Amino acid sequence: MAKSLFEEKLNSGKFIVTAEVGPQKGVDCSEMIHHIKLLKDKVDALNVTDHQSSVMRFPSLGGCLLVKELGGEPILQVTCRDRNRLALEADLLLAYSRGICNVLCLTGDSVDVGDHKEAKPVFDLDSVQLLRMIRTLESGKDMGGNDLKGAPQFCIGASVHPAADRIEPQLVKFEKKVAAGAQFFQTQGIYELDSLRRFMQYASQFDVKILAGIIVMASARMAQYMNENVPGVIVPQSVIDELASAEKGKGLQKGIEIAVRTIKAIKEQNLCHGVHIMAVGRESVVPEIIEAAGL
Amino acid sequence: MPASNFPVSRKASFDDSLMPPCQIACPLHMEIGEYVDLIAQGRVMEALQVIRSGNPFPAICAYVCTHPCEDTCRRGQVDHPIAIRALKRFAIEFGGDRMIQEEARTTYSEKVAVVGSGPAGLAAAYYLRKLGYPVTIFEAHSALGGMLRVGIPQYRLPREVLDIEVQRLTQMGVEIRTNTRVVSLDLLFELGYKAVFITVGAHQGLRLGIEGEESPGVVDGATFLREVNLGFQPSVGTSVAAVGGGNVAIDAARTALRLGAKEVKILYRRTRAEMPADPAEIEQALEEGVEICFLVAPIKITRENKRLRVTCIRFELGETDASGRPRPVPIQGSEFDMEFDTLITAIGQAPRIPEDFHLRIGKGSTIQVDPVTLLTNRPGVFAGGDAVTGPATVTQALAAGRQAAQRIDEYLRHKYPLPQKEKPPIAKDLLPKTIEVIRKAHRLEPERLAPQERVQGFRPIELIYDWQSAVDEARRCLRCGMGAEILFQDRCATCLNCLRVCPYHVPYLDENGTIQIPADQCQACGICVAECPAQAIVLRKPRDRRYIDEELHHVFSTAKQSGFRPLIVSFACQYGLFGTGTLSGLWKEAQASISIVPVLCVATVEPEHILRAFEMGAEGVFVAGCGEQCAREDTHFWVRQRVEKVRRALGQMGLEPERIQAFNVRVKEEDPVQRLHQFTEQIGQLYLAAVLAQEVKM
Amino acid sequence: MIVAEQKPLEEIQRMIAPYEKVLILGCGTCMTVCGAGGEREVSFLHSALRLAQARTGSNTHQFSEYTVKRQCDPEFMALIADRAREVDAILSLGCGIGVQVAAEHFPDTPVLPGVNTSFMGTITELGVWDERCAACGDCRLAETAGICPITRCTKGILNGPCAGTKNGKCEANKDIDCAWILIYERLERLGQLEKMRRYYPPRNFRTIPRPRRLVNLVKADMEEGNG
Known part of the structure; x- marks a missing residue:
């Protein structure tokens, strides 16, 4: 029996589409609710980010509860930056109890890139250890070796960076994540297909699903800024140039165009198992992309 | 005023510098590094004081010293040795040596006789007189000086220089008996002398030992030079040969040129590399037109038609002999003839000691003495100079004279003769990695007369440095031993x-x-x-030098005595424009409030020194290096580090960081006078503002 | 070596404000080497405090200075007992350990920290110190090719690099090398990449219940064969 609806879809062989919503800073959830409503039926699952870029926001768990309440399939993003193992375990128990059964396990961005630079970085666990910890919970034990009264079951995933400038150490870690039980991977942003193709040639030996990360750029300036300031983002110069070639005020349109083109190519060439669309604050354009890409 | 925190546990006068190679090489162990450094700072009169404290007749040495110091000078490993002798001469001329009067007082009754008035005799007389003994010099010739007067040509040592030094002995009360040949030492003791110093030199020319050596027209070098120096004008004809490779051969050849000879040859049986003469003298002789025939020596002289036919033989170099030089081996059948009007033999000289002196004579007719006490076989009779060593240098003779004076004093005062304690020496060789980093700078030579002018007469050849050249040359000194x-x-x-x-x-x-x-x-x-x-x-601190802290206190206490308050303190390179005071005339109006603390290098100025200057009352501080003249590239970098550190501290206590400045004078784009004006104005305003603020508060 | 930097002058002035006689106490070991509190810094601070006082026209404080070989051993504190008795406060330029050892040794004298103790590290170029050890008490340098991921990875993670590494640098600071790239390269060079492929379980933070204590002495009553 599948652990979640999403897991069922993963195993169905269809081309998977996921997207993400970023919670707001504050308690007014109306925009996020709007985005969830907009996307929940157009995607196979919806990620909710966990203080992305170490900027404090409404929590991922809260966002996932909303997704669930609104009838969507949530993927809980969990980072190791802010909680030690006790807190992580407890949050996961809560998530499961509320029907949130998909978890994306991440190390988390450095505190230094966010808006609480003086906070204590926790990193009690890393992403590999987090994956293993979830499998431990599923076995009915916590990390202290104590019995659980009722064990959760999760469909778990992790991230991978096929376009990293030093790919070999990333692959070492990828294999560790696979060994730890990761079922699916949502990759860092993909802009050109060569690196993805090479990565898939290698990754196809493992029984995991790879969803190519698609970041929607709104302008060349944004691309450049992300290149310099957002961990894990490497936008090739050709893409920046293409964005810059757009008419004034049409940057986002160009970004959408690029995203659609990339997704289409991935799907046509059957490069990987699906895509994960990250609109970074412009969630409203995602339906347009999905439609244009023929998903 | 707070006490200095500097961890000085030594007395200020303590000299813990090490002996540099130049000082070791100098027979007198003069403090060469010290006086060269003073010249580099433009403190020429002080340099002269240092020179005079280590040398009784520095003016003579300034002309004739063979400067073994320069041969060992470690600057030579970098580029060229320091021109030490020329710098000494500069100090003599610019430091006012002629004005110096020597004084001495008689404190002892024991009379000392000095037999012979060469450099050893003069030095012994000088130091014995300084020690307080009545001294009499006995000289066979009509004037004092020995070889200085009768051996060395005037173009190498002007006679007025010698006369001035000799005159000083008279000033000091040394009794002088010229035209007096001592024939018996017993007589001297009978006359009441308690000690005798024999320093009769080595005036007897060695013979070639070849056929025809007695011919008219053949003369030995010592005799030839003596005649010329005593004012005779011997006729040498147009072609002259000098036989030998030492300084006497060179002197004889060059003198012959000046007497009108048109063609002068030196015959030497080895090659230039083996010539004992000073290389610079050889060079100058060649410039003047002397020809040197190497690997050649006469074997027979015949006199024909009032000329000399000299049969010579050629040599080749064989194995190394006892003197460490290759032995010249005659080539059979290589004989050839040359013709000359005069042949001067200069293959060496030996002393001639009257038998009536009853002194033990050793190798080369020299007097045998105890090497430590300089005592001969007779009680109270000491000997030194060429008479003991055979022909040697003037400086060695001066050193022997000084040693004799000390030993005679010990003898007369019944003291145990102890060897002198010397500073530990430093090793001679610089490492390649050290040499690599030292900024290269060429040796500056004083100007010389053109060769054609020189041979017209007996004028001195070497001219004197101008001020800037001397300072620049002196700055090349590596300050060995002060590390x-x-x-x-x-x-x-x-x-x-x-x-x-x-x-x-x-x-x-x-x-x-x-x-x-x-x-x-x-x-x-x-x-x-x-x-x-x-x-x-x-x-390491050479004598008389102050640490920066001590200097800072000194500056403030002298300012206090003269009743003014230093508003601006400058830590200035002692060689730079500010440190040497070269700039003083340019900032008269600011001068009253500026005190200069000269430092060895501005890289030695510590942040604490700067803070302390403020603490002692300065309103502003500037650090002024010597810019492009610095021996190092990175001095300004270090100055900036320290200045910034103090600026931060000043800023934290609410003082304007601009109160401290680093001047990199002599950098082209920086006009030191203008910067100084700006700075004094700025500090003046800050000071005024502070005073006004204080009054408002009151 | 322990690395520290001197506190700003204003902070030091505020700390010493209530005290008339202040002993500036330097440390001759790490604080000397890292330039935060050796003889030179003691005398510089001394001069600066005196000057600051002179410029304000007040004469509140009397300063004295002394530098001991090491502040982290009580025996050295015994050497300055007389000096300590004469002052109202000690301004220690020792590391945090030195300050506390002084405080333990002189129960009646306030001891103030003159430096901010930063980390344990090494000099990597003139005037630049870099952290190298976090004193985690569970050294795993054997597995990481002699490069500490706990200290040199901003996240201290154990199973390889995060995705934030770019051009071999850390996402948190572009001037700092990514420890995991360094580890990977060095393991590759040593032919030991299998060490990186291994799974490393979460750290055992029980090795550092604070404050830590290390006992390296057999107590008499634990000895065998007493009878």
Whole structure:
């Protein structure tokens, strides 16, 4: 029996589409609710980010509860930056109890890139250890070796960076994540297909699903800024140039165009198992992309 | 005023510098480094004082010294040795040596006789007189000087220089008996002399030992030079040969040129590399037109038609002999003839000691003495100079005279003759890595007369430096022996800062993990002194030099005595425009409020020194280096580090960081006078503002 | 070596404000080496405090200075007992350990920290110190090719690099090398990449219940064969 609806879809062989919503800073959830409503039926699952870029926001768990309440399939993003193992375990128990059964396990961005630079970085666990910890919970034990009264079951995933400038150490870690039980991977942003193709040639030996990360750029300036300031983002110069070639005020349109083109190519060439669309604050354009890409 | 925090546990007068190679090479062990350094600072009169304290007749040495110091000078390993003798001459001329009067008082009754008035005799008389003894000089010739007067040509030593030095002996009360040949030592003792110093020189020319040597037209070098120097004008004809390779042969040849000979040859049986004569003298002789025939010596002389037919033979160099030089081997059948009007033999000289002196004579007809006490076989009779050593240099003779004076004093005062304590020497060789970093600078030579002018007469050849050339030449000195030392080993945390900051890569970790700063490689820049966080390193201090702290206190206390308050203190390179006072005339109106603390190098100025200047009342401080003249590239870098550190501290206590400035004078784009004006104006305004603020508060 | 930097002058002035006689106490070991509190810094601070006082025209404080070989051993504190008795406060330029050892040794004298103790590290170039050890008490340098991921990875993670590494640098600071790239390269060079492929479980933070204590002495009553 599948652990979640999403897991069922993963195993169905269809081309998977996921997207993400970023919670707001504050308690007014109306925009996020709007985005969830907009996307929940157009995607196979919806990620909710966990203080992305170490900027404090409404929590991922809260966002996932909303997704669930609104009838969507949530993927809980969990980072190791802010909680030690006790807190992580407890949050996961809560998530499961509320029907949130998909978890994306991440190390988390450095505190230094966010808006609480003086906070204590926790990193009690890393992403590999987090994956293993979830499998431990599923076995009915916590990390202290104590019995659980009722064990959760999760469909778990992790991230991978096929376009990293030093790919070999990333692959070492990828294999560790696979060994730890990761079922699916949502990759860092993909802009050109060569690196993805090479990565898939290698990754196809493992029984995991790879969803190519698609970041929607709104302008060349944004691309450049992300290149310099957002961990894990490497936008090739050709893409920046293409964005810059757009008419004034049409940057986002160009970004959408690029995203659609990339997704289409991935799907046509059957490069990987699906895509994960990250609109970074412009969630409203995602339906347009999905439609244009023929998903 | 707060007491100095500087960890000085030594007396200010303590001299812990090491003996540099130049000083070791000098027979008189003159403090060459010290006076060269003073010249570099433009303190020429003080340089002269140092020179005179180590040499009784420095003016003579300034002309005729063979400067063994320059041969060992470590600057020669970098580019060229320092022109020490020329610098000494500069100090003599510019320091006012002629004005110096010597004085002496008689404190002892024991009379001392000095037999012979060459450099050894003159020096012995000088020092004995200084010690308080009544001294009589006996001289066979009509004037004092020995070889200085009868041996050395006037173009090498002007006679007025000699006369002035001799005159000083008279001033000091030395009794002088010229035209008096001593024939019996017993007589001297009968006359009441308690000690006798025999220094009759080596005036007897050695013979070639060949056929025809007695012919008219053949003369030995010593006799020839004596005749010329005593005012005779011997006729030498148009072609002259001098036989030998020493200074006498060169002197004879060049003198012959000046007497009108048109063609002068030197015959020498080895090659130029083996010539004992001073290379510079050889060079000058060649410039003047003397021809040197190497690997040639006469074997027979015949006189024909009032000319000399000289049969010569050629040589080749064989194995090394006892003197360390290759032995010349005659080539059979290579005989050939040359014709000359005059042949001067100059293959060596020996003393001639009257038998009636009853002195024990040794090898080469020299007087045998105890090497430490200089005593002969007769009680109370001492000997020294060429008469003991055979022909040697003027400086060696002066050293012998000085030693004799000391030994005679010990003899007369019944003291045990102890060897003198000397400073430890430093090693001779610089490491390649050290040499590499030292900024290269060519030796500046004083100008010389053109060869064609020289041979017209007996005028001195070498001219005197101009001021700037002398200072620039003196600045090339590497200050050997004044380097850094870890004075407080117990404080050293072995942090390795010294190793890291040294521009010359001198400090190293020994196999025990202890940091060593080898004195023989250290270039005394002082950067490590100022960068040591444990304040464990000091520069070795030659006499009379103050540490920066002491100098700072000195500046403030003298200012206080003269009743003015230094508003601006400058730590200035002692060689730079500010440190030497070269700039003083340019800022008259500012002068009254500026005090200069001269420092060895501005890289030695520590942040604490600057803070302390403020604490003592300064309103502004500037650090002024010597710019492009600095021996190092990175001095300004270190100055900036320290200035910035103090600026931060000033800023934190609410004082304007602009109160401290670093001037990099002599950098082209920086006009020192203008910068100084700006700075004094700025400080003046800050001071005024502070005073006004104070009054408003009151 | 322990690395520290001197506190700003204003902070030091505020700390010493209530005290008339202040002993500035330097440390001759790490604080000397890192340039935060050796003889030179003691005398510089001394001069600066005196000057600051003179410029304000007040004469509140009397300063004295002394530098001991090491502040982290009580025996050295015994050497300055007389000096300590004469002052109202000690301004220690020792690391945090030195300050506390002084405080323990002189129960009646306030001891103030003159430096901010930063980390344990090494000099990497003149005037630049870099952290190298976090004193985690569970050294795993054997597995990481002699490069500490706990200290040198901003996240201290154990199973390889995060995705934030770019050009071999850390996402948190572009001037700092990514420890995991360094580890990977060095393991590759040593032919030991299998060490990186291994899974490393979460750290055992029980090795550092604070404050930590290390006992390296057999107590008499634990000895065998007493009878």
